[in-house]
Amino acid sequence: MRDITLGILGAGYWGPNLIRSFAETPGCEVRYVCDLRPELLAKISKRFHQVKVSTRFDDLLNDPEVDAIVIATPAATHAELAMRALSAGKHVLVEKPLAHEVEAGEKLVRFAETQKRILMVGHTFEYNPAVRKLHDIIRDPSFGDIVYLYSRRVNLGVLRQDVNALWNLAPHDVSIILYLFEEYPQYVSAQGLAHIRKGVEDVAFMYLEFPSGRIASVHVSWLDPSKDRTMTVIGSRRMVIYDDVDPEARLKIYDRGFEIESVMSGLDHADPSSYTYRVRPGDIIAPYIDWKEPLMIECRHFVEVIRNGGVPLTDGHNGLRVVRILAAATASMRQNGRRIEIPSLVKT
Ligand SMILES: NC(=O)c1ccc[n+]([C@@H]2O[C@H](COP(=O)([O-])OP(=O)(O)OC[C@H]3O[C@@H](n4cnc5c(N)ncnc54)[C@H](O)[C@@H]3O)[C@@H](O)[C@H]2O)c1
Structure with missing residues (x-):
């Protein structure tokens, strides 16, 4: 069986990672x-x-003989x-x-569908073993209900000019959130600066509301003093922090929360004066992750x-x-953060 033959477009910052992985x-x-x-081609x-x-x-x-094109422009x-x-009959x-x-x-x-060609998008984090483990953790009954999530993807640079920080950085957060929540948001509001x-906005704050009542907040920026790639998910029984730049403990599960304590003899759930809430302390666990480079998994x-x-996991x-x-979110940003209904999903 002959090898799948590829052409890779774009040899800037990210392209060489794709070339190496393939x-x-x-x-x-x-x-x-x-x-x-x-001059970049000479280096390649x-x-x-x-x-x-x-x-x-x-x-x-x-x-x-070129079967597929990989685009990193x-x-x-x-x-x-x-x-x-796609017009030339290549997978993409x-x-x-x-x-x-x-x-x-x-x-x-x-x-791509009419051409019967594969169209896949490089949402690398959906191939990330830590993100997959995070999915399993928050889907386990021990986590309780998923209540809310917030994510930060900030550092100083790289300053783009073709797209703002929202379009450059937040695709990662949005793809991770859709994967984790298994749900499509109904409303978005966003503001940027x-x-x-x-x-070209260097910083953006985006807020997503889901039909289940969950919310997710995303902060992206290339104008920030330090690199932060954390995502925190709060569940009704546990909480978890995913830190992409901490290889020692990418995930930390906090077995903590609140519990009800009765303030008089006989707790009556219908009578709020009969109980109070107290913090439930507990362990912090850093689970083992069978780590493999996400980009290698994606390329394979x-x-x-x-x-x-x-069908690819991250298809068109x-x-x-x-x-x-x-x-x-961009429409919301242009209207000073107005809450906007996201068009519901229709088959394309
Ligand atoms: N999946 C990830 O984790 C990840 C990480 C970084 C970047 N990216 C994505 O990779 C893409 C490239 O980002 P980058 O940081 O490498 O940008 P970059 O500007 O460093 O490199 C882009 C390269 O594309 C070349 N180029 C532009 N138009 C071209 C054309 N028509 N034909 C051939 N080459 C062309 C440019 O000369 C440049 O060398 C972006 O879409 C970015 O979102 C993904």
Whole structure:
């Protein structure tokens, strides 16, 4: 059986991680890397001797042996480049976000289906063993009901100009939240601030409300003194903190909460004067995580789905759900944080 042959577009910050991961993925060959900047291609040639480099996307598209295109270019270019790849009959793995506008994302999803090509989005965190473990922890009855979640993805830099901090950073948080909650939000409100570059928000606060009554809050910024990648989930019985930059203890489960204590003999749930709430102290547990690099898992998954058929975990519909939420959050931001109803999911 011949290897799945790939062309990778974009050799900036993230592209080389994809090139390395696919180069190490069994059953696949990275045949081309394309970037508009020859000096980046020269570096790729030095590091990956067997890979052909080109500044012309058409070289990749016109090679009939190229099965799939991987797109790691700036977010604003994703939709157009992915459409060109699908039109040439290639499978596509596009970095997050799938597109920068809902309509462009919908077109891509529909087109991939008519072309019978795989469209997968690089929502890497859904392949992250810590996020998967977090899912299992909060779905376990011992966690109680999931009440709310808040997430911080902040540090100093990298300053983008094609998209704001919301579109650059929050795709990760939104994809994780949809995966954890298994639920689609009904309302969003968001506010942002463009301090460094005019018109491009460096910081954004987004607030999501779900039909179950759960809420999730997301703070993203590239204007912050220190790097913070934490997500806290509060359950009715336990709480958990996921810290992506703490390899020693990415997850910490707090067996703590509140419990009812009677203030007189005979606790009567119908009579609030008969009881009070007291903090229930308890252990902090850092569970073992069978760690594997998320990007490697994602790359293997893409190759397997091309080879064996099936639907990728982070398919075009998955990517489109994230785009819809970010688009509604952007509309809210443009209206000073007005609470906006997120269009319900319709089949694209
Ligand atoms: N999944 C993740 O964890 C993760 C992490 C970082 C970045 N990303 C995503 O990866 C993508 C790239 O981000 P980055 O930080 O590497 O950006 P970058 O600006 O460092 O690199 C992008 C590269 O694309 C090239 N490029 C632009 N248009 C092109 C075209 N038409 N043809 C060929 N090359 C073209 C540029 O010359 C540049 O070298 C973004 O979509 C970003 O959201 C994902």
